[in-house]
Amino acid sequence: AQSVTEVEAEQRRRAAIALAAERERVAKLEASLAEREAALQEQQRLLDEQRLATSITEKERDESAILVDQLRNELSRAGDHLRAYSEQKEELERELAGTDPTAEGDAATPADTPPALEAYGAPDAPGAELDAARETSSPPPKAATPPPSTTADLGAVARQVRQALAAGGLGKAISVKAHQGALLLTVPSETIFEEDSGEPRAALSVVLKALAGLAENDPQLRASLREARHDRNLSATLAEERWGRLARALQQHGLDGRVVLEPLPEPVEGAPTAYEIAIRPGA
Numbered sequence: 001a002q003s004v005t006e007v008e009a010e011q012r013r014r015a016a017i018a019l020a021a022e023r024e025r026v027a028k029l030e031a032s033l034a035e036r037e038a039a040l041q042e043q044q045r046l047l048d049e050q051r052l053a054t055s056i057t058e059k060e061r062d063e064s065a066i067l068v069d070q071l072r073n074e075l076s077r078a079g080d081h082l083r084a085y086s087e088q089k090e091e092l093e094r095e096l097a098g099t100d101p102t103a104e105g106d107a108a109t110p111a112d113t114p115p116a117l118e119a120y121g122a123p124d125a126p127g128a129e130l131d132a133a134r135e136t137s138s139p140p141p142k143a144a145t146p147p148p149s150t151t152a153d154l155g156a157v158a159r160q161v162r163q164a165l166a167a168g169g170l171g172k173a174i175s176v177k178a179h180q181g182a183l184l185l186t187v188p189s190e191t192i193f194e195e196d197s198g199e200p201r202a203a204l205s206v207v208l209k210a211l212a213g214l215a216e217n218d219p220q221l222r223a224s225l226r227e228a229r230h231d232r233n234l235s236a237t238l239a240e241e242r243w244g245r246l247a248r249a250l251q252q253h254g255l256d257g258r259v260v261l262e263p264l265p266e267p268v269e270g271a272p273t274a275y276e277i278a279i280r281p282g283a
Contacts, residue, residue: 081166088176092158095178154178157281160217161185161210168206185277186228189242192275196234198241200249208253211277215258220282225250226262227272234271242271 158176161183165171175186185207192204215221225246227239243261250256259277 081171084171085162085166088162089159092155092176092178096155154181154183154281157183157214157218157279160214161279164210164213165206168203168210170203170206173203174207179278181280183279183281185279187275187277189271189273189275193242193245196238198238198245200245204246204249205253207277208249208255211255211259211279212253214279214281215255218282221258221279222282223255223259223277223279224262225259225275225277227264227268228274228276229272230268230270231273232270234273236269236271239271246275 161176165174173191177184192201194201211223247261250259
Protein backbone atom coordinates (compact mmCIF):
# COMPACT_ATOMS: atom_id res chain seq x y z
CA ALA A 1 0.00 0.00 0.00
CA GLN A 2 2.85 2.38 0.70
CA SER A 3 4.41 1.78 -2.67
CA VAL A 4 1.13 2.55 -4.43
CA THR A 5 0.89 5.85 -2.59
CA GLU A 6 4.41 6.72 -3.51
CA VAL A 7 3.76 5.85 -7.13
CA GLU A 8 0.68 8.06 -7.23
CA ALA A 9 2.57 10.91 -5.59
CA GLU A 10 5.36 10.56 -8.09
CA GLN A 11 2.86 10.62 -10.94
CA ARG A 12 1.20 13.75 -9.57
CA ARG A 13 4.59 15.40 -9.21
CA ARG A 14 5.54 14.55 -12.75
CA ALA A 15 2.16 15.70 -14.02
CA ALA A 16 2.60 19.01 -12.19
CA ILE A 17 6.06 19.43 -13.70
CA ALA A 18 4.70 18.64 -17.17
CA LEU A 19 1.78 21.05 -16.65
CA ALA A 20 4.15 23.82 -15.56
CA ALA A 21 6.32 23.17 -18.59
CA GLU A 22 3.28 23.33 -20.87
CA ARG A 23 2.12 26.54 -19.25
CA GLU A 24 5.56 28.05 -19.74
CA ARG A 25 5.57 26.96 -23.38
CA VAL A 26 2.09 28.44 -23.89
CA ALA A 27 3.22 31.70 -22.29
CA LYS A 28 6.21 31.84 -24.62
CA LEU A 29 3.98 31.15 -27.60
CA GLU A 30 1.56 33.87 -26.51
CA ALA A 31 4.44 36.34 -26.11
CA SER A 32 5.77 35.41 -29.54
CA LEU A 33 2.29 35.78 -31.02
CA ALA A 34 1.91 39.20 -29.38
CA GLU A 35 5.24 40.30 -30.83
CA ARG A 36 4.20 39.13 -34.27
CA GLU A 37 0.87 40.92 -33.98
CA ALA A 38 2.68 44.10 -32.92
CA ALA A 39 5.04 43.72 -35.87
CA LEU A 40 2.10 43.19 -38.21
CA GLN A 41 0.34 46.24 -36.82
CA GLU A 42 3.50 48.32 -37.29
CA GLN A 43 3.84 47.09 -40.86
CA GLN A 44 0.17 47.86 -41.48
CA ARG A 45 0.64 51.35 -40.03
CA LEU A 46 3.65 51.98 -42.26
CA LEU A 47 1.73 50.66 -45.25
CA ASP A 48 -1.23 52.93 -44.46
CA GLU A 49 1.09 55.92 -44.11
CA GLN A 50 2.73 55.07 -47.41
CA ARG A 51 -0.66 54.76 -49.10
CA LEU A 52 -1.76 58.07 -47.59
CA ALA A 53 1.44 59.78 -48.74
CA THR A 54 0.96 58.32 -52.21
CA SER A 55 -2.65 59.50 -52.29
CA ILE A 56 -1.65 63.00 -51.16
CA THR A 57 1.11 63.12 -53.76
CA GLU A 58 -1.29 62.07 -56.51
CA LYS A 59 -3.87 64.61 -55.34
CA GLU A 60 -1.27 67.39 -55.24
CA ARG A 61 -0.10 66.37 -58.70
CA ASP A 62 -3.66 66.52 -60.03
CA GLU A 63 -4.26 69.88 -58.35
CA SER A 64 -0.99 71.19 -59.77
CA ALA A 65 -2.01 70.07 -63.25
CA ILE A 66 -5.38 71.80 -62.86
CA LEU A 67 -3.66 74.95 -61.58
CA VAL A 68 -1.26 74.92 -64.52
CA ASP A 69 -4.18 74.64 -66.93
CA GLN A 70 -5.96 77.51 -65.19
CA LEU A 71 -2.84 79.67 -65.33
CA ARG A 72 -2.42 78.89 -69.01
CA ASN A 73 -6.03 79.89 -69.66
CA GLU A 74 -5.62 83.08 -67.63
CA LEU A 75 -2.43 83.96 -69.51
CA SER A 76 -4.17 83.29 -72.80
CA ARG A 77 -7.10 85.52 -71.84
CA ALA A 78 -4.72 88.21 -70.59
CA GLY A 79 -2.87 88.06 -73.89
CA ASP A 80 -6.15 88.40 -75.79
CA HIS A 81 -7.13 91.38 -73.63
CA LEU A 82 -3.75 93.03 -74.17
CA ARG A 83 -3.98 92.55 -77.93
CA ALA A 84 -7.54 93.89 -77.98
CA TYR A 85 -6.53 96.84 -75.80
CA SER A 86 -3.58 97.60 -78.09
CA GLU A 87 -5.80 97.48 -81.18
CA GLN A 88 -8.43 99.68 -79.54
CA LYS A 89 -5.75 102.13 -78.40
CA GLU A 90 -4.32 102.39 -81.91
CA GLU A 91 -7.80 102.86 -83.37
CA LEU A 92 -8.63 105.56 -80.83
CA GLU A 93 -5.33 107.34 -81.44
CA ARG A 94 -6.05 107.36 -85.17
CA GLU A 95 -9.54 108.75 -84.54
CA LEU A 96 -8.23 111.38 -82.16
CA ALA A 97 -5.49 112.33 -84.61
CA GLY A 98 -8.18 112.99 -87.21
CA THR A 99 -10.14 115.30 -84.86
CA ASP A 100 -7.26 117.27 -83.22
CA PRO A 101 -7.23 120.92 -84.25
CA THR A 102 -4.15 122.02 -86.19
CA ALA A 103 -1.93 124.60 -84.65
CA GLU A 104 -2.15 128.00 -86.26
CA GLY A 105 0.99 129.80 -87.22
CA ASP A 106 2.11 132.80 -85.28
CA ALA A 107 0.90 136.11 -86.61
CA ALA A 108 3.53 138.05 -88.48
CA THR A 109 4.91 140.94 -86.51
CA PRO A 110 5.44 144.21 -88.25
CA ALA A 111 9.02 145.08 -89.04
CA ASP A 112 10.68 147.70 -86.90
CA THR A 113 10.60 151.14 -88.44
CA PRO A 114 14.04 152.68 -88.70
CA PRO A 115 14.41 156.00 -86.92
CA ALA A 116 13.90 159.08 -89.08
CA LEU A 117 16.63 161.66 -89.30
CA GLU A 118 15.95 165.35 -89.82
CA ALA A 119 18.71 167.64 -91.05
CA TYR A 120 18.68 171.28 -90.10
CA GLY A 121 20.34 173.45 -92.70
CA ALA A 122 21.88 172.49 -95.98
CA PRO A 123 24.14 169.48 -95.75
CA ASP A 124 26.89 171.18 -97.76
CA ALA A 125 26.62 174.54 -95.99
CA PRO A 126 29.57 175.41 -93.84
CA GLY A 127 28.97 175.06 -90.13
CA ALA A 128 25.87 172.93 -90.67
CA GLU A 129 25.17 170.44 -87.87
CA LEU A 130 22.89 167.47 -87.73
CA ASP A 131 20.74 166.95 -84.66
CA ALA A 132 20.42 163.50 -83.13
CA ALA A 133 17.76 161.30 -84.72
CA ARG A 134 14.45 161.14 -82.93
CA GLU A 135 12.87 157.74 -82.31
CA THR A 136 9.48 157.53 -83.98
CA SER A 137 8.79 153.80 -83.80
CA SER A 138 6.04 152.63 -81.42
CA PRO A 139 6.63 149.76 -78.93
CA PRO A 140 5.90 146.25 -80.34
CA PRO A 141 2.36 144.97 -79.72
CA LYS A 142 1.86 142.37 -77.00
CA ALA A 143 1.31 138.81 -78.14
CA ALA A 144 -2.32 137.76 -77.95
CA THR A 145 -3.09 135.33 -75.13
CA PRO A 146 -4.43 132.09 -76.63
CA PRO A 147 -7.88 131.10 -75.44
CA PRO A 148 -8.01 128.30 -72.89
CA SER A 149 -8.29 124.85 -74.42
CA THR A 150 -11.64 123.11 -73.97
CA THR A 151 -10.59 119.85 -75.63
CA ALA A 152 -10.60 117.12 -72.99
CA ASP A 153 -8.23 114.19 -73.01
CA LEU A 154 -10.55 111.73 -74.72
CA GLY A 155 -7.73 109.21 -74.86
CA ALA A 156 -7.49 109.01 -71.06
CA VAL A 157 -11.28 108.85 -70.72
CA ALA A 158 -11.47 106.10 -73.33
CA ARG A 159 -8.77 104.08 -71.58
CA GLN A 160 -10.63 104.35 -68.27
CA VAL A 161 -13.89 103.25 -69.89
CA ARG A 162 -12.26 100.35 -71.72
CA GLN A 163 -10.56 99.13 -68.55
CA ALA A 164 -13.82 99.25 -66.59
CA LEU A 165 -15.70 97.40 -69.34
CA ALA A 166 -12.95 94.80 -69.74
CA ALA A 167 -12.95 94.18 -65.98
CA GLY A 168 -16.68 93.44 -66.22
CA GLY A 169 -16.23 91.12 -69.21
CA LEU A 170 -17.66 93.63 -71.72
CA GLY A 171 -14.46 94.56 -73.54
CA LYS A 172 -15.63 93.10 -76.85
CA ALA A 173 -19.39 93.52 -76.45
CA ILE A 174 -19.44 97.34 -76.37
CA SER A 175 -17.88 99.59 -79.00
CA VAL A 176 -15.95 102.65 -77.76
CA LYS A 177 -14.78 105.31 -80.22
CA ALA A 178 -14.31 109.05 -80.55
CA HIS A 179 -16.89 110.99 -82.55
CA GLN A 180 -17.16 114.77 -82.98
CA GLY A 181 -15.35 115.65 -79.77
CA ALA A 182 -17.18 113.06 -77.67
CA LEU A 183 -16.69 109.45 -76.68
CA LEU A 184 -19.40 107.26 -78.21
CA LEU A 185 -20.37 103.92 -76.63
CA THR A 186 -22.57 101.59 -78.69
CA VAL A 187 -24.30 99.14 -76.35
CA PRO A 188 -26.33 96.23 -77.83
CA SER A 189 -29.69 95.70 -76.14
CA GLU A 190 -29.05 92.00 -75.57
CA THR A 191 -25.94 92.94 -73.58
CA ILE A 192 -27.80 94.89 -70.90
CA PHE A 193 -31.31 93.36 -71.09
CA GLU A 194 -32.66 89.84 -71.03
CA GLU A 195 -33.92 88.55 -74.38
CA ASP A 196 -37.40 89.90 -75.24
CA SER A 197 -37.66 91.30 -71.72
CA GLY A 198 -37.22 94.53 -69.81
CA GLU A 199 -35.31 92.77 -67.04
CA PRO A 200 -31.79 94.27 -66.89
CA ARG A 201 -28.68 92.12 -66.91
CA ALA A 202 -25.68 92.60 -64.63
CA ALA A 203 -23.86 94.21 -67.57
CA LEU A 204 -26.04 97.33 -67.23
CA SER A 205 -24.62 97.91 -63.76
CA VAL A 206 -21.08 97.49 -65.13
CA VAL A 207 -21.70 100.20 -67.76
CA LEU A 208 -23.30 102.62 -65.30
CA LYS A 209 -20.57 102.08 -62.72
CA ALA A 210 -18.01 102.99 -65.37
CA LEU A 211 -19.95 106.21 -66.08
CA ALA A 212 -20.24 106.93 -62.35
CA GLY A 213 -16.46 106.60 -62.01
CA LEU A 214 -15.96 109.12 -64.80
CA ALA A 215 -18.49 111.51 -63.26
CA GLU A 216 -16.77 111.30 -59.89
CA ASN A 217 -13.40 112.24 -61.42
CA ASP A 218 -14.85 114.96 -63.67
CA PRO A 219 -17.62 117.07 -62.05
CA GLN A 220 -18.26 118.82 -65.39
CA LEU A 221 -18.74 115.60 -67.34
CA ARG A 222 -22.02 115.29 -69.19
CA ALA A 223 -23.43 112.36 -71.11
CA SER A 224 -26.52 111.47 -73.08
CA LEU A 225 -28.21 108.14 -73.79
CA ARG A 226 -30.48 107.48 -76.74
CA GLU A 227 -31.88 104.64 -78.79
CA ALA A 228 -29.72 103.76 -81.81
CA ARG A 229 -31.15 100.94 -83.93
CA HIS A 230 -34.64 99.42 -83.93
CA ASP A 231 -36.31 96.16 -84.82
CA ARG A 232 -39.89 96.51 -86.02
CA ASN A 233 -40.65 92.93 -85.02
CA LEU A 234 -40.17 93.84 -81.35
CA SER A 235 -42.95 95.34 -79.27
CA ALA A 236 -43.07 99.08 -78.66
CA THR A 237 -44.21 98.27 -75.12
CA LEU A 238 -40.87 96.54 -74.62
CA ALA A 239 -39.09 99.73 -75.66
CA GLU A 240 -41.05 101.77 -73.09
CA GLU A 241 -40.40 99.23 -70.34
CA ARG A 242 -36.65 99.22 -71.04
CA TRP A 243 -36.61 103.03 -71.17
CA GLY A 244 -38.17 103.17 -67.72
CA ARG A 245 -35.67 100.61 -66.42
CA LEU A 246 -32.81 102.75 -67.73
CA ALA A 247 -34.19 105.84 -65.97
CA ARG A 248 -34.44 103.98 -62.64
CA ALA A 249 -30.97 102.48 -63.07
CA LEU A 250 -29.48 105.95 -63.64
CA GLN A 251 -31.09 107.18 -60.43
CA GLN A 252 -29.81 104.17 -58.48
CA HIS A 253 -26.24 104.90 -59.64
CA GLY A 254 -26.49 108.63 -58.92
CA LEU A 255 -26.35 109.59 -62.60
CA ASP A 256 -29.71 111.31 -63.00
CA GLY A 257 -28.92 114.78 -64.30
CA ARG A 258 -25.43 113.71 -65.38
CA VAL A 259 -26.64 111.26 -68.04
CA VAL A 260 -29.60 112.66 -69.96
CA LEU A 261 -32.09 110.34 -71.63
CA GLU A 262 -32.65 111.79 -75.10
CA PRO A 263 -35.96 110.72 -76.65
CA LEU A 264 -36.23 110.20 -80.38
CA PRO A 265 -37.43 113.22 -82.36
CA GLU A 266 -40.06 111.06 -84.05
CA PRO A 267 -41.75 107.81 -82.97
CA VAL A 268 -40.17 104.63 -84.36
CA GLU A 269 -41.86 101.27 -84.69
CA GLY A 270 -40.56 98.36 -82.66
CA ALA A 271 -37.93 98.37 -79.94
CA PRO A 272 -34.24 99.35 -79.99
CA THR A 273 -31.58 96.73 -80.64
CA ALA A 274 -28.82 99.06 -79.44
CA TYR A 275 -28.26 102.19 -77.38
CA GLU A 276 -25.69 104.95 -77.79
CA ILE A 277 -24.05 106.80 -74.90
CA ALA A 278 -22.23 110.02 -75.82
CA ILE A 279 -19.74 111.15 -73.16
CA ARG A 280 -18.55 114.75 -73.19
CA PRO A 281 -15.84 115.43 -70.59
CA GLY A 282 -15.56 118.86 -69.03
CA ALA A 283 -12.91 121.41 -69.91
